[in-house]
Amino acid sequence: MIEGRATAKFVRGSPQKARLVLDLIRGKDVDKAMSTLRFARKGVAKDIEKVLRSAVANAQQKDGGVEEDEGGLYVRECFADQGPTLKRIRAAPMGRAFRIIKRTSHLTVSVGQRPEKTTVVTRVGGTDGEVVEPKKTVGSSAASGGRKKATVKKAAARETTGAKKTTKKKVAKKTTKKKVTKKTTKKTDD
Numbered sequence: 001m002i003e004g005r006a007t008a009k010f011v012r013g014s015p016q017k018a019r020l021v022l023d024l025i026r027g028k029d030v031d032k033a034m035s036t037l038r039f040a041r042k043g044v045a046k047d048i049e050k051v052l053r054s055a056v057a058n059a060q061q062k063d064g065g066v067e068e069d070e071g072g073l074y075v076r077e078c079f080a081d082q083g084p085t086l087k088r089i090r091a092a093p094m095g096r097a098f099r100i101i102k103r104t105s106h107l108t109v110s111v112g113q114r115p116e117k118t119t120v121v122t123r124v125g126g127t128d129g130e131v132v133e134p135k136k137t138v139g140s141s142a143a144s145g146g147r148k149k150a151t152v153k154k155a156a157a158r159e160t161t162g163a164k165k166t167t168k169k170k171v172a173k174k175t176t177k178k179k180v181t182k183k184t185t186k187k188t189d190d
Contacts, residue, residue, distance in 0.1 A: 004059025015105035018080035
């Protein structure tokens with residue numbers, strides 16, 4: 001299996017921004033990853049493209065220097081680690097100083113060939129000579145009879161509680177109808 005790995009260290013740019021681009025190419029074929037990086041609108045994409053080209057060249061060199069097409073390779077893993085941070089100072093009002101943090105990152109890309117898919121066929125069930133019989137339930141008539149009685153009792157209890165609820169609703173409706181206000185008019189004699 002062909003494998004290649006390349007690392008670029010002390011690349012100016014934060015690893016958080018580099019991870020955004022690396023997430024785009026992880027698991028893709030090398031050709032698709034190259035085209036994705038070429039058209040990505042991030043500054044770090046050029047640095048990642050250089051590392052990817054180097055990883056492909058390392059894989060070809062390991063294989064024996066044979067110029068092979070990149071069709072069989074894919075980006076197996078890629079990550080960005082944090083490098084040393086450069087700290088600078090910017091003058092601020094009233095004699096104060098603001099700190100400028102210039103981050104660096106270590107970019108690593110590893111390429112390899114996709115593993116061949118193997119299918120495993122397993123037999124579901126018993127062996128050829130063995131016959132599987134369904135299990136018999138013991139005491140099924142007694143168990144089901146007991147269950148039927150319990151469900152009948154529960155159903156009767158539900159019906160009675162349901163009847164009580166409906167009567168309460170009817171009473172509530174009747175009381176709302178009785179609360180109608182009457183307008184009174186006064187007659188004045190002039």
